[in-house]
Amino acid sequence: MTSRAFHLSLPGASLVSAPQSLFELLDSGVRRILDWPLFTVGNMPITLIFLVKCILFLIALSLLTRISRYILGTKILSRTKMERGVQYALLRAFGYVVFLLGLIVGLDTTGLNLRSLLVVGGALGLGVGLGLQNIVANFVAGLVILWEGPVKVGDWIEVGNTQGEVTRIGARGTWVRTFDNQVIIVPNSEFINQRVSNWTANDRIVRLSIPVGVSYNSDLDEVREVLLAIAKSHSEVLASPPPAAIVTGFGDNAVNVVLRVSTSLMTERTPTIKSDLFFEIFRVFREKNIGMPNPQRDIHIRSVDAPVVVTTQATHPAP
Secondary structure (H helix, E strand, O other), rough: OOOOOOOOOOHHHHHHHHHHHHHHHHHHHHHHHHHHHEEEEEEEEEEEHHHHHHHHHHHHHHHHOOOHHHHHHHHHHOOOOOHHEEEEEEEEHHHHHHHHHHHHHHHOOOOHHHHHHHHHHHHHHHHHHOOOHHHHHHHHHHHHHHHOOOOOOOOHHHHHHHOEEEEEHHHHOEEOOOOOOOOEEEEEEHHHOOOEEOOOOOOOOEEEEEEEEEEOOOOHHHHHHHHHHHHHHHHOOOOOOEEEEEEEEOOOOOOOEEEEEEEEEHHHHHHHHHHHHHHHHHHHHOOOOOOOOOOOOOOOOOOOOOOOOOOOOOOOOOO
């Protein structure tokens, strides 16, 4: 007796197997594209999925660097007595170290031979030689500024024609806020190649000089007492070092006197302090009849061909 095999075909079986094969085909195609080697570095092929992983790794490493800097600044350095500029320099250096170590660990984890990066380094060196000199010079200058500390965040500096407070030291340039609350980004290399005046490098005390001219008929002892009293009455003038009023010379029309005061207020307020002192000096001098002569010139006429008419009354044209 012969046996026969019966095959049962279901109509829905083709409908189920067809989408599965389509998805598998698409999945294999996407994987083939992602695993397709774009180029090789040494013996390691660089694929699209590898580049995506590298981008995600760099984003995560940047976030980790910022979080670690935030924790170091708020939990540790903020409780110390370090100056704000020193704290900023330490945070920047710590961020660079964390990012560099994380980058080295990430490259080593992927199995990339670091020696093969010499080729990339050579290409970068060629790029630097062709047009990246300024970027590299500013970056190195920024590292020197953070390490040596000639300019720190919070210092009041003057470089070239720019004068203001340092608010940020970046990788390429330093942010300087002027009197007008305008931020000027100065390349870091200018702080290395040019002369820089740092008013607050040693401490926050700033000395102001107020020049005053008084007539020759004035009592200089009284002038000195009045100026010192005005300086001491100002709430933002320091008692130590004490104010001083000195004579700097004899001018053509006045005796030149300078009032020197010191203040520990942020130097962006110095124009206001000087203005307050000028206002008070002018007011007190008028009350005490201390003369502040204007510049005068004597004209000597030796010879003229036409007659000279001298009048003391103002003439007005006829209507």
